[in-house]
Amino acid sequence: MTIREAEQRTGLDRATIRFYEKEGLISPKRLDNGYRDYAEEEITALLRIKLLRELGVSLEEIRALQQGEQALPVTLEHRMAALEKEMADAGAARETCRAIREEGVGYESLDPEKYLNREVIPAPLFRDAPPPVLCPWRRLFARLFDLALYQLAWTALLALGLHINMAERNAALWWLDSAICLVIMIMVEPILLSCWGTTPGKAIFGLRVEKAEGGRLTYGEGNTRTMSIIWRGLGWNIPIYDLFRMIKCYDIYCKDKELPWDRAQDLVVEAKPKSGLRNVAFMGAAAAVLALSVVIALAGGFPPNRDGLTPAEFTENYNFLAEYYGKPTYILEEDGSWTAMETRNGAYIVHLPGLERQPLTWETDSAGNLTSVTVAWSWDGSGIVEWPGLDMQLLTLAFAAGEGGWLDYWSRMGLMDTVANTEAFSSLSRTDEGIRLDWDTRLEGDVIVADYFVLGEEDAVCSGRLALTIRRA
Helix, strand or coil: CCHHHHHHHHCCCHHHHHHHHHCCCCCCEECCCCCEECCHHHHHHHHHHHHHHHCCCCHHHHHHHHCCCCCHHHHHHHHHHHHHHHHHHHHHHHHHHHHHHHHCCCCCCCCHHHCCCCCCCCCCCCCCCCCCCCCHHHHHHHHHHHHHHHHHHHHHHHHHHCCCCHHHCCHHHHHHHHHHHHHHHHHHHHHHHHHHCCCHHHHHCCEEEEECCCCCCCHHHHHHHHHHHHHHHCHHHCCCHHHHHHHHHHHHHHHHCCCHHHHHHCEEEEECCCCHHHHHHHHHHHHHHHHHHHHHHHHCCCCCCCCCCCHHHHHHHHHHHHHHHCCCCEEECCCCCEEECCEECCEECCCCCCCEECCCEEEECCCCCEEEEEEEEEECCCCCEECCHHHHHHHHHHHHCCCCCHHHHHHHCCHHHHHHCCCCCCCEEEEECCEEEEEEEEEECCEEECCCEEEECCCCCCEEEEEEEEEEC
16 A cells, blocks of 8 residues: 555554654565555554554664564563653652642742752653654745756857847747756756755755655656656746646645655655755855846857957957847948848848948058948938937947957947937947947938938938948047
């Protein structure tokens, strides 16, 4: 029979039955699936242990009885003698209570030395298994921390490996990311449990997963446990259903003192005492993971070339940034010309009338590194002209990457705000982070200038030219 049926037959809780097995008082048979099978002889042994423990017989004496080292009549004779002494002590305590009551004294006038002339032996307590440590919140935060680590690993792959802009991912993609993190959990967590018996989150909170008889889980047992957690505890991160599963498991844990996946495999979660230092360590580790996630997400958008750029390297930087921050419709060639893209991801690109991109011009130093870049757009008066703010931002960042190393580029990312906050369709200069930006705007004819758009009056002859020069300050 199962351990649940053994509980019902004996009236002993699961923790006590496991404790007796760990102490070698019972030895249930193991089935092929690893579960325990409690035969009638184990049930009889448990009932005998229960009876003798209720009579106050110690586990050491019961073990001696099972091994034939001591006879039951002798054991009971010793216990009877102990009980008679306990009864005498109890009678003495009763008489002492009666004497103090009859004396009629209060607490402030009680003379303790008058009555402290006896030794009281407490009655035996029948509680062999240590009480389970309930720590639902520690287990929850440990799980959330582990999931954050899996998310961090996946973010690093997307941002640093595939250079995907994490800020551009929609809700559906974020859910897909969370599902992939659960797949990572299925692969990684069983390894952690089989090798160390814990995970990073559990280690911070002093938690450890073991078999009931002691020892770490096998990889297969860890995998079965992890799969059960994902479905029964996390609900595969399906919105609303995952919250329902977590609330349901919280109620089960508070009621049964264990969770379904541990009960099914006969596992125990050992918990060290609470500690303020563990809480501080968790907050520090969580803050570090959050900060690292932000750094990784931003670093994924760092252009490939830095610290001195040739025109070809500048071109590569711009095309990289255009792909990372948006959906480019033009490719910048190494000679400074632009090539219009006809398709993107299988869809045709329609180029509307408006600004026409002019080839870039640049200046280099004796080492062949860029010192300035000029980009220009022309307008023949047709269509609506939109201020090319994003292109200007990306060209500025592509150039700024050549003015230092990794940390320098990090500080110059603020140039995107500098360009974005510049008044559109105006001629002006700005200097920021060692980079000088010069805008030159020329509009001819009757034109209407809005915040970020320009169009000509009806039947008016109009034209225009925009230019931005980026150079070292």
